[in-house]
Amino acid sequence: MKKLFGLVLGTMMSLSVFTGCGTQDDRITVGLVQLVEHTSLDMIRESLVAELEARGYDDSKVKIDYQNAQGDQSNLNSICKKFVGDQVDTIVAIATPSAQAAVAATTDIPIIFSAVTDPVAANLVSDLNKPSGNITGTSDAIPVDQVFELCNELTPEVKKIGFLYTASEVNSQSVIEQAKKFAPEYGFTFEEMTITNTSELQQAAYSLAGKVDAIYTPIDNNIASAMTLLSEVGKESKIPVYVGADSMVMDGAYATVGINYEELGKQTADMVIQVLEGTPISEMPVETLNNFEKVINKTTANKIGAPDHVEGAIIVE
Known part of the structure; x- marks a missing residue:
C-alpha cells in the first residue's frame, strides 16, 4: 500500500510540474x-x-x-x-x-x-x-490661441467667454492660465468657474451660460467624461461651447482646434x-503632435444657430 501511495504521489507531482511549465507566461x-x-x-x-x-x-x-x-x-x-x-x-x-x-x-x-x-x-x-x-x-497640448481665432471666425458676436474646468486638474489649470493671457488679444473678457466633480457640472454650466456669450473648456478629463451634459446646456442656452479636443466635439460641443x-x-x-x-x-x-484640425459639430451648430462649416474644417454630427 505504501508503495502504491508513493507511486501515485510521485505521478501527481510530475503532472503538477509538467502543468506548471505548460502554463508559464513568458510574454x-x-x-x-x-x-x-x-x-x-x-x-x-x-x-x-x-x-x-x-x-x-x-x-x-x-x-x-x-x-x-x-x-x-x-x-x-x-x-x-x-x-x-x-x-x-x-x-x-x-x-x-x-x-x-x-x-x-x-x-x-x-x-x-x-x-x-x-x-x-x-x-x-x-x-x-x-x-x-x-x-x-x-x-x-493644444493651441488655445487658435481656438480663439476660430471663435472669432465662426461667432464674431462673442465678447465674453466663460472658462469652465475642474479645479484639481493640473492640465486644465495650465491651459486656462494660457487662455487668460490670450483672451484680451482676441477682444475677449472672461468669467471663470470651477467644479470639483461631475455632479456640479450641469448647475455650474447653466450659471455660467447666463453670464457669457460662449463657454470654453480645455481637455478636462472630468468634464469630458460628462460632455453630453455640458453640450446640452450649450444647446438649450443657444451659446457655443468651444473645447480642447476633437472627441469632445464628437460628444456634442460646438467646435475646436485640436489634435487627433x-x-x-x-x-x-x-x-x-x-x-x-x-x-x-x-x-x-516628450513628443507632441503638431498637426491641428478644425472640427465642427453640425448638429450642435444647427441647434444654436451658428455656422456649421468653415474652410478646412472636419464636420461631425
Missing part, C-alpha cells in the same frame, strides 16, 4: 492604466493597442493588463502599486493623474504617459527634451515599442 507585460472612460482617452487606448498589434506586438508577444480607475485617485494608486508588485515590463499611463500615480509608485519601471497636457507643471519631467527619470511620453487622438495613440505606441526594444527613457524626449 512581455504592459500595465495600462486609464483615469476614466471618455471618448478622448478611449480613442488613445484603442489606437495604441491596435498599433502595437500592427507592429508585431500582438497577444502572442504582449500581455496588456488594462485597468480603469473610474476617475478615483485611490484606485489609480492601488492599480499602479499592483503593477509594481507584478513586476510589469513597462507602465502606460493615460491622462495626467494616471501618470502622476505611476511615477509615485516606481522609480525603476519605465513609464510612458499619454494625454498629459503639461508634463512640467504636473511635475513628471523637468525638461521636455531630456527626461531625467523613468518617465516620458506624449503630450496633448487616434494619432496620439499611435505615437504613444511607438514610444512603448522603443522602450520594449531597449531604448533608455533618457533618450526619448
Whole structure:
C-alpha cells in the first residue's frame, strides 16, 4: 500500500510540474492604466493597442493588463502599486493623474504617459527634451490661441467667454492660465468657474451660460467624461461651447482646434515599442503632435444657430 501511495504521489507531482511549465507566461507585460472612460482617452487606448498589434506586438508577444480607475485617485494608486508588485515590463499611463500615480509608485519601471497636457507643471519631467527619470511620453497640448481665432471666425458676436474646468486638474489649470493671457488679444473678457466633480457640472454650466456669450473648456478629463451634459446646456442656452479636443466635439460641443487622438495613440505606441526594444527613457524626449484640425459639430451648430462649416474644417454630427 505504501508503495502504491508513493507511486501515485510521485505521478501527481510530475503532472503538477509538467502543468506548471505548460502554463508559464513568458510574454512581455504592459500595465495600462486609464483615469476614466471618455471618448478622448478611449480613442488613445484603442489606437495604441491596435498599433502595437500592427507592429508585431500582438497577444502572442504582449500581455496588456488594462485597468480603469473610474476617475478615483485611490484606485489609480492601488492599480499602479499592483503593477509594481507584478513586476510589469513597462507602465502606460493615460491622462495626467494616471501618470502622476505611476511615477509615485516606481522609480525603476519605465513609464510612458499619454494625454498629459503639461508634463512640467504636473511635475513628471523637468525638461521636455531630456527626461531625467523613468518617465516620458506624449503630450496633448493644444493651441488655445487658435481656438480663439476660430471663435472669432465662426461667432464674431462673442465678447465674453466663460472658462469652465475642474479645479484639481493640473492640465486644465495650465491651459486656462494660457487662455487668460490670450483672451484680451482676441477682444475677449472672461468669467471663470470651477467644479470639483461631475455632479456640479450641469448647475455650474447653466450659471455660467447666463453670464457669457460662449463657454470654453480645455481637455478636462472630468468634464469630458460628462460632455453630453455640458453640450446640452450649450444647446438649450443657444451659446457655443468651444473645447480642447476633437472627441469632445464628437460628444456634442460646438467646435475646436485640436489634435487627433487616434494619432496620439499611435505615437504613444511607438514610444512603448522603443522602450520594449531597449531604448533608455533618457533618450526619448516628450513628443507632441503638431498637426491641428478644425472640427465642427453640425448638429450642435444647427441647434444654436451658428455656422456649421468653415474652410478646412472636419464636420461631425
